[in-house]
Amino acid sequence: MTGTATEDTLALSPALREALARWLEQLKALDGASDNTITAYARDVRGFLAFLAHHRGGAMGTGALAEVTVSDMRAWMARERADGLAARSLARALSAVKTFTAWAAEREGFDATAILSARTPKYQRRLPRPLTPDAARDMIDTVELQAQKDWVAARDVAIVTLLYGCGLRISEGLGLTGAEAPLPEVLRIRGKGGKERLVPVIPAARRAVDAYLRACPFPVEPDAPLFRGARGGPVNARLIRKAMQQARMQLGLPASVTPHALRHSFATHLLSAGGDLRAIQELLGHASLSTTQAYTAVDQARLMDVYDKTHPKA
Structure with missing residues (x-):
């Protein structure tokens, strides 16, 4: 993932950090997400937002999510793949990003089509391997x-x-x-x-x-x-x-x-x-x-x- 945990935090505005924290709290309290899921979602979303801050040249606030373009999404996904992230892991990260964005868009009232319409990378689903x-x-x-x-x-x-x-x-x-x-x-x-x-x-x-x-x-x-x-x-x-x-x-x-x-x-x-x-x-x-x-x-x-x-x- 792009950036360190410290860099990810600095790349976010206080309002966006608070929104992310509230979303994670809701996932745990209302949706019953496990601690491991919360940790993975937080890492994926922070990494995405940190990339956008560096890519667009400024700290990310909640309003900046509305300005994300299809080109920005392609650039992020291309960077993740270039850094060695597997298609399956990228699909998981994109799912986390979309879930957070949909939640933020509903609260803030902005159009998040560019993010929500991003195509999930194709990967071969691994089948369980049972014993006879x-x-x-x-x-x-x-x-x-x-x-x-x-x-x-x-x-x-x-x-x-x-x-x-x-x-x-x-x-x-x-x-x-x-x-x-x-x-x-x-x-x-x-x-x-x-x-x-x-x-x-x-x-x-x-x-x-x-x-x-x-x-x-x-x-x-x-x-x-x-x-x-x-x-x-x-x-x-x-x-x-x-x-x-x-x-x-x-x-x-x-x-x-x-x-x-x-x-x-x-x-x-x-x-x-x-x-x-x-x-x-x-x-x-x-x-x-x-x-x-x-x-x-x-x-x-x-x-x-x-x-x-x-x-x-x-």
Whole structure:
């Protein structure tokens, strides 16, 4: 991105800095945006405004947004690409810029057509890379073999089973507390941006967690982590990634097999079994259906692969 954080701040008028701060506050308070999203949006918008200040030769105020031209937008995007920003990242930055500009235009009453009509750069959307059902089962079995202590092995199996069986993010799984033990049939999960969703817990996941709790040397405490580290504190996600890395190497699976790939596998396997896309969206906690629709493309790609391998050739 263009400029440093200090340069970005100096390039903005006090009124524009205040407007940006209010917009970010609204995103967090009303839209439930996560801290990471807020940080990324702030960086992208400040970088854009700093570029405009240097490009146009003066500090940027809210009124200056109305004077931005199509040529200015092209110059900014060209600079970002020349600095090595990938098309996908530039598309994200442009989305942040448009969202802020639309908000500012509504408050200040100016025409923001030049910014809002800027075309999003084309990029190849990366499809999720799920495991096959057999590979997912093998992963759970092989993760158990990576730990030297039986209770740690039981813990890792419980975590991996929960991620795959419930479609949780690793932060959500490791964020569970002793208050959830024994696991109910339906978990209330607080996901990105503090949004809550209800997730059914399959019997295999409940059994795996029960086995871990019986083996765990630490007591179950409502305010303490459900999954404990070697000294009783919270489990570092890096340890689960490492256990899966060792297991996938033994199984000959690709580097794409990560804890998050288990979440992808959960969604893809549900869809293959006839699951409703809207229901899967709710289970995953996706804000947009378009995010969940990526699994439709994965399922179609796998179907075509099977077709190519099995259909008789003329």
